[in-house]
Amino acid sequence: MGVTDHLCITVLGGSFDPVHRGHVALAGYFAKLLFPDQLRIIPAGNPWQKKNGLRASAQQRIDMLRIAFAQQAVPTVIDEQEIRRQGASYTIDTLRSLRAEIGPAASIAFLIGADQLQQLDTWKDWRQLFDFAHICVASRPGFILDPAHVPPEVAREFVRRAGTPEQIRTTPHGLTYLTTNLAINISATEIRAALQKGQFPASLIPAGVLDYIKLHHLYQT
Template identity: 40%
Template sequence: MPLLSTRIGILGGTFDPIHIGHLAVARQFDQCLGFTKLVLLPAGQPWQKSNVSAARHRLAMTCLAAVLVLPTTRVIVSTDEIYHPGPSYTTQTLSKWRKYYGTSASLTLLIGADQLVRLHTWKNWWRLFELAHIGIAARPSFDLSHADTMVLDEIEHRSGSADMLRSTTHGHVLLDTTLSIDISSTDVRHSLRERTGSRFQEVSNVPDTICRYIYQHHLYRP
């Protein structure tokens, strides 16, 4: 099948804060699928999370990360959900992107194993496959049985190769188990809260520019 000329990767998340694990997922799938554009999509008001940092800080950190992700691929930061009034839902956002790029573009939503096990709780989750492919970054030790049975059935039914995702517009799943990075924003925030003193200190798994932003704006501190 011929390669589609427009291949968009979409990496969404609360990004509170964005860290090297997020960047690793983007790089891995870009190498595999050869995106013509990568979209970083910080959530505005995540309906399944509470007590998240202000949207303006998470957006700023995402913008700082954008220049670090893929030096050979165009990376943009979308504010679709940041400025969306009320809770934001991935299916609604993907629907807008599909209308914008039309029916001939390959769209791939990138998610991690932690999102996979909660996928069945997403609003209208089954519609994701009508709008995009899904690229799943699961650690080598990840047990797929932790995911919901209905989700697993869809993954098995829609499993496809990298060539299929590059050559079709939506509906397939690519599971990658080669990444060995296991980092969570929760752990990063916990590490930051344990720091004492006001002087800048590097934080493991957080790019230096983002770490400096965190310290400058006194985020995640008691």
């Protein structure tokens, strides 16, 4: 892919254990908002904040991501760099690597949910994330950047850096965008608990992914 002044890549990282409809909706929302040239999905290798480890193998998580995102309108790449990396997976290292790969001019929009925003100040070198990417957050209706929900220093940074979709698409990094009209609240922890009880929550998991989970008896022991 050649780098142009307005190349825009949206980046979705996570454990994806399992991938669910919330992940697909988050990527789809920003696909309509930013018209990215590529969606880069980055499954975590060894996420340092996950104390109990991951239930599905790296290959199973990759397989489920391929199924879940097969119908995306945006060209989609599953980037395995965190899985290949030895040691803990830190977002700052991933974004630094991605920036080195695609060059200084392209826009990188890193997509997260409000639950991740609420603990952003615990991430390694979180302020440096803006040196490599924009941060775009999707939340439920009524969510606000107040001290009861978001650490004050994170809220201040988000307000100070607020940009428009057009600015995010056409500049490389450093801006924020918060949308509060994505009414999705899905927990992978709750999904795993349901699957362990023999329940198959079709409303929460893409149909093909649910078939894969059943076929491989994932999360059921």
